[in-house]
Amino acid sequence: MSIALYQFPAAFGLPNASPFCMKIETYLRMAGIDYACRYGMYQLRAPKKKLPYIKDGERVVADSHLIIDYLKTSYGDPLDAALTPAQRARGTAVLRLLEDSLYWVLLYARWIDERGWPLTRPAFFGALPVPLRWFIPPIARRSLAQQLHAQGIGRLAPQEIYRIGEEDIDALSSMLGEQPYFLGMQPSSIDAAAYAFLANILDVPLETPLLQAARAHANLAAYCGRMRARYYP
Numbered sequence: 001m002s003i004a005l006y007q008f009p010a011a012f013g014l015p016n017a018s019p020f021c022m023k024i025e026t027y028l029r030m031a032g033i034d035y036a037c038r039y040g041m042y043q044l045r046a047p048k049k050k051l052p053y054i055k056d057g058e059r060v061v062a063d064s065h066l067i068i069d070y071l072k073t074s075y076g077d078p079l080d081a082a083l084t085p086a087q088r089a090r091g092t093a094v095l096r097l098l099e100d101s102l103y104w105v106l107l108y109a110r111w112i113d114e115r116g117w118p119l120t121r122p123a124f125f126g127a128l129p130v131p132l133r134w135f136i137p138p139i140a141r142r143s144l145a146q147q148l149h150a151q152g153i154g155r156l157a158p159q160e161i162y163r164i165g166e167e168d169i170d171a172l173s174s175m176l177g178e179q180p181y182f183l184g185m186q187p188s189s190i191d192a193a194a195y196a197f198l199a200n201i202l203d204v205p206l207e208t209p210l211l212q213a214a215r216a217h218a219n220l221a222a223y224c225g226r227m228r229a230r231y232y233p
């Protein structure tokens with residue numbers, strides 16, 4: 001029996017428009033673990049009220065970090081077992097940059113920036129029946145604005161928010177350099193996250209300064225192409 005991966009419905013032509021969901025789907029592919037996607041608004045019944053989560057038989061695991069830990073323990077660690085302590089440390093730094101900084105700029109670009117919202121709204125809510133299609137988007141958008149405010153980044157001016165995003169993108173591009181993968185010649189679990197976040201910026205036509213910053217780095221687009229060809233042929 002394969003693992004069930006509970007994630008949001010796909011959008012924007014990506015495997016998933018949630019970088020955390022796409023990170024887990026990419027990890028499962030990279031590690032060669034059988035899985036089946038369950039698409040839906042499952043966050044309401046998710047253990048931590050966020051997606052993704054997985055079900056492996058009777059076992060339910062939520063949060064992408066804990067899911068990867070669980071998969072490594074249960075199915076082996078073909079991607080990271082041979083990493084050196086220095087590579088692991090670098091991987092942790094990349095992960096934090098993606099998930100604790102760049103993620104918030106991405107949310108701002110999608111949900112708050114008037115250049116992003118007109119595309120985000122139909123992509124995420126277009127399949128809802130009327131009148132939910134009218135009522136839910138502004139409620140969800142308000143909730144996102146509250147989350148951005150609580151995190152702190154929502155209190156900054158737009159150009160200040162995008163400055164953070166540009167710095168993050170520049171740092172990612174420099175860390176990747178000419179290597180094929182973030183930790184060197186071989187792919188590691190960090191690439192599941194890096195690809196998920198970068199594809200969610202580069203492969204989505206939201207014309208914001210975040211996309212412009214990513215487009216300015218040819219190595220990031222080449223990296224996404226390499227990951228896509230290898231894991232989503």
Ligand SMILES: N[C@@H](CCC(=O)N[C@@H](CS)C(=O)NCC(=O)O)C(=O)O
Nearest residue numbers: 018019020043050051052063064065
């Ligand atoms: N720390 C969690 C973060 C997951 C997360 O933030 N998921 C977002 C989608 S990208 C979510 O489910 N949001 C729904 C909500 O907040 O209601 C992980 O690593 O899995």
